[in-house]
Amino acid sequence: MKMREAVPEDAATIRKIALSTVTQDDTVRTKVMERAYQQEEIVRAISSSEEAREQLFIVGETDDDVIGFCHAIDRGDMWEMLRLYLHPDYHRRGHGAEFLMYLEKQKRQPIDVYVESSNDQAITFLMHQSFKELNRIQEEVYDQPMELIHLRYDPS
Numbered sequence: 001m002k003m004r005e006a007v008p009e010d011a012a013t014i015r016k017i018a019l020s021t022v023t024q025d026d027t028v029r030t031k032v033m034e035r036a037y038q039q040e041e042i043v044r045a046i047s048s049s050e051e052a053r054e055q056l057f058i059v060g061e062t063d064d065d066v067i068g069f070c071h072a073i074d075r076g077d078m079w080e081m082l083r084l085y086l087h088p089d090y091h092r093r094g095h096g097a098e099f100l101m102y103l104e105k106q107k108r109q110p111i112d113v114y115v116e117s118s119n120d121q122a123i124t125f126l127m128h129q130s131f132k133e134l135n136r137i138q139e140e141v142y143d144q145p146m147e148l149i150h151l152r153y154d155p156s
Helices: 008-020 027-036 039-051 095-106 120-128
Strands: 002-005 055-062 065-074 079-086 111-116 132-141 144-153
Touching (some): 008 027, 008 065, 111 132, 120 144
Antiparallel strands (some): 002 055
C-alpha cells in the first residue's frame, strides 16, 4: 500500500470509506458518523493538517484507489490518533497495521486513541496490535451519549 498526505479532493472518498464501516442497525453510530464525516468537515481537517506540522492526515492507496485513511496529532510525547478507517473490502490484509507502522516511523512514541465501546471491530484490531485499555469515559459526541474506551500503544 502506498501512503501519501490527504488532499481536499480525497474528501468524498474518505467520507464514503468512513460511512462504509457502519452497520445499518447501529442508528446512533450512523448519526454520529454522518455528522462527523460531512465533506466540508473532512476538507477542513485535511487543510488544517496541511498547515500544521504536528498533524498528519494520510491516505493509503492500492492501484491508485484510496482504500483507507489515518488522522493523527503529534502531542509532543505521544500521537493522538483521531481516525483510522479502512474500506471493509480491505480488512484483515495488514493495511491497518501499515498505518500504525507509518505513524511509528514518523516519530517513535506512544499512540493514544479513543474508540466507541460499540465499535467491536476497531477494538479487536487495536488490541491485536498491542494497544492496552487505560480507562473508559462517558462523552457526548454530536449530542449522542457514548462510552469511549481510551487505548494506548507504547512502543518502548
